Amino acid sequence: MKDRKSPADRITASIIEQLEQGVRPWTKPWASKAGGSVALPLRANGEPYQGINVVMLWLRGATEGYSGSRWMTYRQAAALGGQVRAGEKSTLVVYYGQSQAKGEPDPSAGDADARSFRFLKGYPVFNVEQIDGLDAEFYPTPVPAQEPDAAAEQARIASVEEFLAATGAQISWSGDQAYYAPGPDHIRLPERHLFRDIEQAYATAAHELIHWTGAKHRQDRTFGSKFGDPAYAREELVALSGQSAPSATLQ
Known part of the structure; x- marks a missing residue:
């Protein structure tokens, strides 16, 4: 049965699903097989995606384990000599556009610009790792695995501990809350041992x-009077802004 949800509804449902599983889709929670810094998702022509498309493609990449940064439509893949493998599922991306209402202008409506409207439209794309036959330049190049540097890891952990201590906050690592x-x-x-890894501990x-x-x-922000009210929600969004910084320091 064809999905009749609007692109906005499908995006919202996908993000909520990931949040319920404990995944923050606006960050890239996996390391690239090709090494290097986190890259923006790219179109077939190499231009970076923008806005909500970045979140959606990172989210799908994290779920499926893709490390390729290029995404393209079925036709674009075919034009480049590639073939989407049978059974592969596409990922929704969207674009905003502007159009004019059809019919004769209504003089009483005033400015002709009032007849224009903006719209949101979605279309399916595939990651290069779902496509066979493309030129090698489209695929990520694996880097040799390296043994972890224990001394460097300890130095990075020490730097985060020093930062936490320098804030002056009273922090107690005890219990399970x-x-x-x-x-x-x-x-x-x-x-600390209750966390999946040290990055998760420092992110929390x-x-x-x-x-x-x-x-x-300090900054005198309004935390909200109860769970779920608008002020509480705003405060949680503010807190999320700093949650990935320690993990980035450890990478």
């Missing part, structure tokens, strides 16, 4: 540290 308590003005975090610490900055005697 993460929160900032405004009254006593302290941060409680689960014990950064999230609660952002909440700590909003105290009345």
Whole structure:
């Protein structure tokens, strides 16, 4: 059965699904097989995607484990000598456009610009790792695996610990809950070994540290009176802004 949801509804549903699984789709949570820094998704002609398309393509790449940065339509792949493999599922991308309403202008409507309207339209694309037969330049080049540098890893961890200590925040790594308590003005975090990895531990610490900055005697942000109200939601979005910084430091 054909999906009759609008592009906006499909994007929203996809992001909510990832959030419910604990994935932040606006960050790229996996390392590139080709090494180097995180790259923007690219069109067939090499131009970078923009806006919500970046989030959607990173999200799909994370889910499927793609490391290729190029995405293209079925026809674009065919024009480049490639063939999308049978059974591969496409990913939705969107573009905004502007058009004019049909029919004769209504003089009483005033300015002719009032007849123009903007629209959102979606179309399917495939990652190069779903396509056979393209030139080698379209595919990611794997880099040889390297043994982790234990000394460098410890130095990176130490730098994050020094940063947390330099903030002056009272942080306790105990129990199994993460929160900032405004009254006593302290941060409680689960014990480090309960996290999947040290990056997740520091990302959680950064999230609660952002909440700590909003105290009345610091930035005086409104946290919200209850879970789910608009002020609470805004504060959570603010806290997310700092959550990926420690992970980036460790990469």
